[in-house]
Amino acid sequence: MRWDVTTWAVAALVLIAAETLAPGAFLLWMGFAAAAMLLLVLFLPGIPLLAQVALFVVLSFVSIQVYRRWFRNRGRQSDRPLLNRRAEQNIGLVVPLDQAIVGGRGRIRIGDAFWTVEGPDLPAGTPVRVVAADGMTLKVQEA
Incomplete structure (x- = not known):
């Protein structure tokens, strides 16, 4: 050989x-x-x-x-594309503010988790809609 x-x-x-x-x-x-x-x-x-x-x-x-x-990009499409994107799963939800948005930052509760939110200044209890996610911070606007 x-x-x-x-x-x-x-x-x-x-x-x-x-x-x-x-x-x-x-x-x-x-x-x-x-x-x-x-x-x-x-x-x-x-x-x-x-x-x-x-x-x-x-x-x-x-x-x-x-x-x-x-x-490379011809794999099967997932039936749950947001499975490992926890923050993005919340987009579209309407929830009340748990903590008022002051200076552009506040907090909401979704299920058993608290999320930091950014948006216009609003008092606690105001219903807000999650419109985007930036890392682990949710962007909200008044619903």
Whole structure:
């Protein structure tokens, strides 16, 4: 067996196996590029080493770009897109102010949690509508 064929076979296997240790699909595509190099040197012997390495770099770049453009954002859409966005789940709710908004900041209670709110100055007890979320601060306006 030729050393270049063996080297590219080992490189392809190592890169594809390394993907299990560092998920993110980056090493997988480099492994595919190494597998393509394996086939290339297998069927076209005599390619200089420097040309092999340069072609591997180009194939790696191209394969990663293919992944980023066509496969990365094609996952299934969630039936609950706000599942881990707790503050954004409250947008649209109308609740009374627990603590008056003074100087643009106040507090409301939603369920068993208190939320810091920002909006126009209003007295406690005024119903407000949550219109946006900025981190863990809710933006409100009078309902």
